[in-house]
Amino acid sequence: MNKKLTILGCGSAMPTIQNNPSGQILEMCDKLFLIDCGEGTQNTMRQLACRTARLYSIFISHLHGDHCFGLISLLSTWGMMNRTQDVHIYAHKDLETLLRPLLDYHCQGMSYQVIFHHIDPKKHEVIFDDRTLTVTTIPLRHSVPTCGFLFEEKPRRVHRETGLKPFQYVYCSDTGYKPAIVKYIQGADVLYHEATYTEEYREAADKYQHSTAKQAAKIAKKAGVGKLIIGHFSARVIDQSIFLNEAKEEFDNVILGQDKTTYTL
Numbered sequence: 001m002n003k004k005l006t007i008l009g010c011g012s013a014m015p016t017i018q019n020n021p022s023g024q025i026l027e028m029c030d031k032l033f034l035i036d037c038g039e040g041t042q043n044t045m046r047q048l049a050c051r052t053a054r055l056y057s058i059f060i061s062h063l064h065g066d067h068c069f070g071l072i073s074l075l076s077t078w079g080m081m082n083r084t085q086d087v088h089i090y091a092h093k094d095l096e097t098l099l100r101p102l103l104d105y106h107c108q109g110m111s112y113q114v115i116f117h118h119i120d121p122k123k124h125e126v127i128f129d130d131r132t133l134t135v136t137t138i139p140l141r142h143s144v145p146t147c148g149f150l151f152e153e154k155p156r157r158v159h160r161e162t163g164l165k166p167f168q169y170v171y172c173s174d175t176g177y178k179p180a181i182v183k184y185i186q187g188a189d190v191l192y193h194e195a196t197y198t199e200e201y202r203e204a205a206d207k208y209q210h211s212t213a214k215q216a217a218k219i220a221k222k223a224g225v226g227k228l229i230i231g232h233f234s235a236r237v238i239d240q241s242i243f244l245n246e247a248k249e250e251f252d253n254v255i256l257g258q259d260k261t262t263y264t265l
């Protein structure tokens with residue numbers, strides 16, 4: 001079964017020509033999941049002709065604007081398109097407090113419901129569980145409550161027969177270097193980990209609770225993941241090949257994330 005990741009944006013908070021803020025669509029177990037929704041997410045989805053009829057669930061890592069400013073416009077557009085499937089948003093409880101008045105004001109009489117699921121980013125717990133997969137939170141280290149997400153296929157007969165391990169995808173953004181997460185993501189097939197800075201900006205990484213590309217790669221190495229994709233690049237770093245080169249010093253199987261790109265996982 002196809003597993004794909006489409007990166008809509010892998011820039012950080014400051015807008016650049018090259019990168020949109022955070023947003024990605026994960027296709028797994030015949031479902032689509034939107035992970036973070038920075039400004040412009042719906043425009044990029046449109047440019048890529050993303051089909052969203054099967055997209056019912058949105059996961060928001062934290063409430064910094066570069067991860068959620070795109071929500072109200074996307075939800076409003078779906079209303080104008082007479083969408084009928086309800087949308088489930090998994091996020092810190094404050095998102096509902098902030099977004100509900102905007103929905104009430106701008107999106108009256110919509111043809112579908114927006115259902116909020118409050119998550120506690122400090123906890124490691126299952127927040128989504130259906131027939132085919134689970135999603136578990138991974139507490140991260142950032143200036144506001146933030147969690148990553150582990151998407152994990154449930155074991156099926158095909159796994160038992162072939163000895164194959166159920167697939168795991170991990171999203172970790174935004175976070176300072178936090179080796180304590182390694183136990184939660186051990187052996188994952190693919191890890192997307194933020195790499196906001198190069199080593200030159202190590203002090204800024206510590207101060208703002210972000211990671212360098214090298215630190216992201218250290219996490220990938222410690223966890224023994226199959227593949228690392230780095231993103232959330234700072235506008236300060238012009239030559240993005242430095243991210244890749246510094247990450248490769250620690251972990252070989254690393255991909256420099258790119259906007260508007262689909263990866264087969």
Ligand SMILES: [Zn+2]
Binds near residue numbers: 013064066174232
């Ligand atoms: Zn961010």
Ligand SMILES: [Zn+2]
Binds near residue numbers: 064142174
């Ligand atoms: Zn942030």
